[in-house]
Amino acid sequence: VWLLGKIFKKAKTIILMKPNLPTIWFNYAVIPEHDGIPANNRVIVTRGALNPIRNEKRHQASRILIALGGSSKRHQWNQEKVLLSVQKIVENNPDAEIILTTSRRTPAEFIDILRQQSFAQHLQIFPVEQTPQGWIFEEMQKAEAVWVTEDSVSMVFEALTAGCRVGVIAIDRLKDDRITHSIDQMIESQLISQNTCVVQLPQPYAFKEADRVATYLLAKN
Structure with a gap:
C-alpha cells in the first residue's frame, strides 16, 4: 500500500490494521482500539476489526x-x-x-x-x-x-x-x-x-463501524 501510494501520487493510502510501518507513512490507518494506538488525524480507532456484514433486519x-x-x-x-x-x-x-x-x-x-x-x-x-x-x-x-x-x-x-x-x-x-x-x-x-x-441479553445495538469509517473518509476526501 505504501509503495502504491508512492507510484500513484493522487491516490489515498488507507490501511485496515496496525501497520508495521509508521502510521505517518499512510494517509489513514484504521486500527481496532485493542491495539492501543491513540486516534489522531491519520489514525481512526474502531471497536473491533471492520467486517463486511450489514444488519439486513431479517432476525x-x-x-x-x-x-x-x-x-x-x-x-x-x-x-x-x-x-x-x-x-x-x-x-x-x-x-x-x-x-x-x-x-x-x-x-x-x-x-x-x-x-x-x-x-x-x-x-x-x-x-x-x-x-x-x-x-x-x-x-x-x-x-x-x-x-x-x-x-x-x-x-x-x-x-x-x-x-x-x-x-x-x-x-x-x-x-x-x-x-x-x-x-x-x-x-x-x-x-x-x-x-x-x-x-x-442486551438489546441489539446499532453497531456500524464500517459505515462510520466510510462516512468519515468520504467526508475528508
Missing part, C-alpha cells in the same frame, strides 16, 4: 445461533465449561430453535461428545466442515441471539454488526491482554453478556 424471534471456537494463543479449550454453557442455553430457552456450529479450532472429538448429551436433541448441529462459505453470516442475519466462545473475538463483533443480541461463552484464559480486556469491557458496557437466556 427471527427465538432463533439462536451458537458458534464455538477453540484453543488459541490466549485461550485454552475447556470441554466441560462449553458443554455446561450449551446445556444452560438449551434449558433457559426451551421454546427456541437452536443452531450450533463449530470452527476449525474446535477439537475434532467434541461434536461426538456433544451428540451423546441428553440436551443435544434440542440442537441442530452443523460442524464447520459441513457448512458452505458464507453460511454463518447468513445464520447471523436470521438469529435473534448469537452465543460465541470468548476466543472468537472477531465473531463477537460480526454478530454485533449483524444486529443480534450477543452472549459470550467463557473458556479458560492462558493470559490477559488487550483482546481479553476488550471482551471484559464489552461485558461491563452491556454490549454483550454472559447470561444464558435470550431475554437477559
